[in-house]
Amino acid sequence: MYFTPSAWRGRCGKVQLLLCSRRIEATADLRWRRWCCTVCYVSRIRYLMRLKEDDEACRGALQSGSVLLYHKLAPLLRQTERGIYQLPLLQATDVKGILGKLGKDEELLNTSVLVGCSESEVAQFSLDVGSLEKAAVEEMCGGVFIDLRKAFFLLKGPDAPLVAKGQALIRWHQTHGYCSATGQPTERNQAGSQRVCLKTGATYYPQMAPVVIVLVSDGRRCLLARQSTFPPGMYSALAGFCDMGETTGEALRREVAEEVGLEVESLQYSGSQHWPFPQSSFMVACHATVSPDNAEINLSGAELEDARWFTREEIEESLKRKVPPRNLMGEPGEVWVPPSSAIANKLIREWANQQRKS
Ligand SMILES: NC(=O)C1=CN([C@@H]2O[C@H](COP(=O)(O)OP(=O)(O)OC[C@H]3O[C@@H](n4cnc5c(N)ncnc54)[C@H](OP(=O)(O)O)[C@@H]3O)[C@@H](O)[C@H]2O)C=CC1
Numbered sequence: 001m002y003f004t005p006s007a008w009r010g011r012c013g014k015v016q017l018l019l020c021s022r023r024i025e026a027t028a029d030l031r032w033r034r035w036c037c038t039v040c041y042v043s044r045i046r047y048l049m050r051l052k053e054d055d056e057a058c059r060g061a062l063q064s065g066s067v068l069l070y071h072k073l074a075p076l077l078r079q080t081e082r083g084i085y086q087l088p089l090l091q092a093t094d095v096k097g098i099l100g101k102l103g104k105d106e107e108l109l110n111t112s113v114l115v116g117c118s119e120s121e122v123a124q125f126s127l128d129v130g131s132l133e134k135a136a137v138e139e140m141c142g143g144v145f146i147d148l149r150k151a152f153f154l155l156k157g158p159d160a161p162l163v164a165k166g167q168a169l170i171r172w173h174q175t176h177g178y179c180s181a182t183g184q185p186t187e188r189n190q191a192g193s194q195r196v197c198l199k200t201g202a203t204y205y206p207q208m209a210p211v212v213i214v215l216v217s218d219g220r221r222c223l224l225a226r227q228s229t230f231p232p233g234m235y236s237a238l239a240g241f242c243d244m245g246e247t248t249g250e251a252l253r254r255e256v257a258e259e260v261g262l263e264v265e266s267l268q269y270s271g272s273q274h275w276p277f278p279q280s281s282f283m284v285a286c287h288a289t290v291s292p293d294n295a296e297i298n299l300s301g302a303e304l305e306d307a308r309w310f311t312r313e314e315i316e317e318s319l320k321r322k323v324p325p326r327n328l329m330g331e332p333g334e335v336w337v338p339p340s341s342a343i344a345n346k347l348i349r350e351w352a353n354q355q356r357k358s
């Protein structure tokens with residue numbers, strides 16, 4: 001039987017989901033579980049597509065949706081009794097209540113941007129309430145607004161990328177109110193997935209700058225570097241913005257040659273990540289090898305303060321250190337690597353695991 005996307009939505013809404021999970025429990029059938037997950041995933045994606053295309057549907061979804069709050073781009077976090085930081089998703093109705101109590105027009109809620117939806121298709125939005133008194137909102141929500149540079153590393157699992165995405169979208173709207181070609185105002189759609197120039201109808205979409213990040217190895221050691229702006233003791237994989245027209249491989253080879261004077265022999269893709277600092281980047285992460293016979297580092301000096309080869313033992317020691325160290329200061333001479341929410345950490349762990357096996 002064939003279902004249209006909207007029919008899928010109906011079939012795979014909350015009730016359907018409940019039925020699905022009951023049947024999963026009853027049958028414990030892995031294939032059925034996989035099928036259900038796929039159907040629900042497709043249903044969620046099609047639902048989000050519709051909200052981006054249909055302003056009326058999106059306004060409706062917002063009324064019963066959940067909202068991540070930001071204050072001047074700092075996200076609201078809540079701490080559990082056990083000291084764990086969480087990202088509270090408030091009900092849109094509660095946000096309206098807060099706006100009302102603080103004498104603000106409910107219309108502010110409509111400036112929210114769509115960031116995703118839950119498994120049961122409750123739409124999720126992010127909203128900046130920078131025009132409200134910060135302490136008053138914090139008190140009403142039982143949370144604290146924390147700068148994203150800190151919040152991103154305090155959150156675990158999917159909360160970290162979600163909080164970064166929410167902030168990136170809010171920030172994009174705050175800085176793209178005018179068309180760069182005509183200077184005329186642009187208008188957003190309800191979901192906040194695009195802006196249109198009121199004069200020419202040109203459409204603008206939120207953008208990320210492509211960046212390559214690479215862990216270079218000579219087979220026995222891996223290369224980490226630091227910029228003078230890094231916290232003391234922190235070393236990371238080499239990274240750099242792609243130039244116009246470059247492929248990932250070209251950008252990566254150029255960055256390695258520019259920054260440490262080495263020639264890459266082979267590359268292997270590892271993964272990717274949206275990185276919100278300082279602006280939105282799309283990080284593409286790879287492993288690379290250089291010949292051990294041509295492994296002498298030659299720093300360009302312009303950007304990097306230091307670059308060094310590290311053995312597996314040294315890397316494993318650095319991975320054991322608590323990061324970031326207290327007050328972002330390690331013991332003098334001790335090297336530490338970016339925390340697990342940074343894709344550099346994934347590259348470094350993968351390399352250490354690979355070395356352990358070989
Ligand atoms: N997630 C992770 O694990 C990691 C992420 N990163 C991120 O990777 C990114 C790139 O690393 P970095 O070594 O600094 O990059 P680069 O080696 O490309 O050097 C940065 C310089 O490139 C110039 N530049 C060229 N294009 C751009 C652009 N689109 N946006 C900003 N600057 C540009 C700027 O020079 P000028 O100012 O002179 O114009 C900037 O100072 C950074 O955002 C960094 O935060 C880095 C390491 C780990």
Ligand SMILES: [Mg+2]
Pocket residue numbers: 238239240259303
């Ligand atoms: Mg760089």
